[in-house]
Amino acid sequence: MLIKPDKYKNTTEIVNLNGVPVYLPTLAEAAIRGRLNMFLLGKSGFGKTQLVRDVMNYFGDRALFVLGRNDMDTRELFQQVNPEFLKALKEGKSLEGKTLKEVTDKVNYNLIAVDELPNCVPAVRAQLFNLFDGFIEINGKPYPIGNGYSIGLSTGNLGQEFTESSNELGRALKERMHLTLDVDFLRPQTIDFYDMLEDNLDPRVNFPDKSLEDRIEEIKKAYQKLKGRPVPFEKKVIGLYLVDGLDCLADDKRKSELKSSWHTKVEGHEAGSDVALIEGVSPRALKSIITLSQALDEITEEQGAKDLNYFESMMTAFKFCSAYSGVLNDALVRQTYDENPYKAMDAVIDTTREQFKAKEEYLRAGLEMARRGEKKKKISDNFKGRWKFMKDLLENLADRTLLEKRAHGKKD
Numbered sequence: 001m002l003i004k005p006d007k008y009k010n011t012t013e014i015v016n017l018n019g020v021p022v023y024l025p026t027l028a029e030a031a032i033r034g035r036l037n038m039f040l041l042g043k044s045g046f047g048k049t050q051l052v053r054d055v056m057n058y059f060g061d062r063a064l065f066v067l068g069r070n071d072m073d074t075r076e077l078f079q080q081v082n083p084e085f086l087k088a089l090k091e092g093k094s095l096e097g098k099t100l101k102e103v104t105d106k107v108n109y110n111l112i113a114v115d116e117l118p119n120c121v122p123a124v125r126a127q128l129f130n131l132f133d134g135f136i137e138i139n140g141k142p143y144p145i146g147n148g149y150s151i152g153l154s155t156g157n158l159g160q161e162f163t164e165s166s167n168e169l170g171r172a173l174k175e176r177m178h179l180t181l182d183v184d185f186l187r188p189q190t191i192d193f194y195d196m197l198e199d200n201l202d203p204r205v206n207f208p209d210k211s212l213e214d215r216i217e218e219i220k221k222a223y224q225k226l227k228g229r230p231v232p233f234e235k236k237v238i239g240l241y242l243v244d245g246l247d248c249l250a251d252d253k254r255k256s257e258l259k260s261s262w263h264t265k266v267e268g269h270e271a272g273s274d275v276a277l278i279e280g281v282s283p284r285a286l287k288s289i290i291t292l293s294q295a296l297d298e299i300t301e302e303q304g305a306k307d308l309n310y311f312e313s314m315m316t317a318f319k320f321c322s323a324y325s326g327v328l329n330d331a332l333v334r335q336t337y338d339e340n341p342y343k344a345m346d347a348v349i350d351t352t353r354e355q356f357k358a359k360e361e362y363l364r365a366g367l368e369m370a371r372r373g374e375k376k377k378k379i380s381d382n383f384k385g386r387w388k389f390m391k392d393l394l395e396n397l398a399d400r401t402l403l404e405k406r407a408h409g410k411k412d
């Protein structure tokens with residue numbers, strides 16, 4: 001592990017992947033390696049800011065800490081990022097002979113930590129989200145920061161006073177935060193609180209005792225290595241099921257075409273199944289899910305795992321990327337799953353596991369068929385309803401293989 005929180009303690013095992021226990025800090029590390037923005041949600045006093053502080057320690061002076069306040073405007077934010085920006089805003093282009101680009105090039109933050117992000121007014125938040133994504137916008141022009149690696153880490157409680165409707169805020173967060181960890185449902189063990197007391201009784205956020213060397217080069221290297229990690233075909237199929245399979249209703253109708261009223265259109269036996277509980281994830285979310293799953297595989301591999309279970313790491317990633325992303329049917333989460341979106345995700349994951357188990361044999365045969373550039377009705381006709389995407393995929397792949405074979409044949 002690259003990152004081990006110094007003060008924040010949480011030894012609750014979230015899942016066991018490939019024989020390796022995964023804890024909340026493991027998920028945080030996976031997010032950092034995958035360069036995924038992370039939002040920590042949950043009740044006051046449960047260590048969210050503490051975890052952020054602990055993570056910041058690994059970024060040395062390349063971490064910017066911003067406390068979200070509703071009386072902060074973008075000017076003040078610019079002032080915090082780099083005082084020279086204010087001049088730039090006033091003067092337009094040049095600053096004492098330097099161009100704006102020269103100034104922004106020096107803004108070398110790799111981690112933007114925003115405590116209590118929901119308190120920020122929308123204009124400030126928009127700028128913060130840009131920083132999370134690796135650039136700053138001045139006078140309508142984007143300037144890159146952080147030399148190729150920047151990540152956002154933010155916190156917030158649900159009961160916070162919002163400066164706008166929580167809906168609007170929710171939408172903004174869902175778009176820009178790639179995974180959400182709700183510490184209320186990922187509660188530490190009693191022994192963790194016991195250890196916290198052994199450490200000290202200061203109720204403030206603790207600054208780590210030892211000043212660590214910053215690990216930015218290692219983090220960047222881990223990120224580059226992860227980007228080069230081949231994505232197994234199985235993961236792509238699982239991911240496409242999450243995008244296309246979960247988007248299906250009976251009679252080949254699509255939830256996405258029914259817009260926000262999709263859950264009122266689920267009828268008959270589908271009403272009691274995962275069809276009513278979740279809609280398909282977006283292609284953007286799919287990228288985050290696969291990235292997180294790849295990071296989890298890599299971390300468990302480094303801890304000795306040999307046989308990687310792609311399905312399970314994909315499901316863990318799906319759970320933490322999608323529980324708060326707006327794909328779940330909120331009314332059902334409230335009524336049936338004790339307002340716990342992770343519990344609802346577990347139900348979806350159980351069904352997904354059954355679905356893949358039932359199709360296991362056909363999936364193997366289908367892949368073999370596509371590899372040979374063949375289309376056998378006997379095999380592809382097994383993919384119907386929510387699995388129709390697989391039939392289309394296999395046929396397209398078979399066509400491609402055939403074309404490649406022909407092109408090859410001509411050359412030879």
Ligand SMILES: Nc1ncnc2c1ncn2[C@@H]1O[C@H](COP(=O)(O)OP(=O)(O)OP(=O)(O)O)[C@@H](O)[C@H]1O
Binds near residue numbers: 007157188
């Ligand atoms: N799991 C934990 N491990 C170690 N310390 C903890 C843990 N949970 C809380 N603490 C301690 O409790 C205090 C409060 O934590 P912190 O300020 O991080 O809470 P918070 O979740 O950010 O609350 P708020 O939502 O009010 O900002 C700190 O001293 C912190 O070190």
Ligand SMILES: [Mg+2]
Binds near residue numbers: 048049050115155
């Ligand atoms: Mg806090």
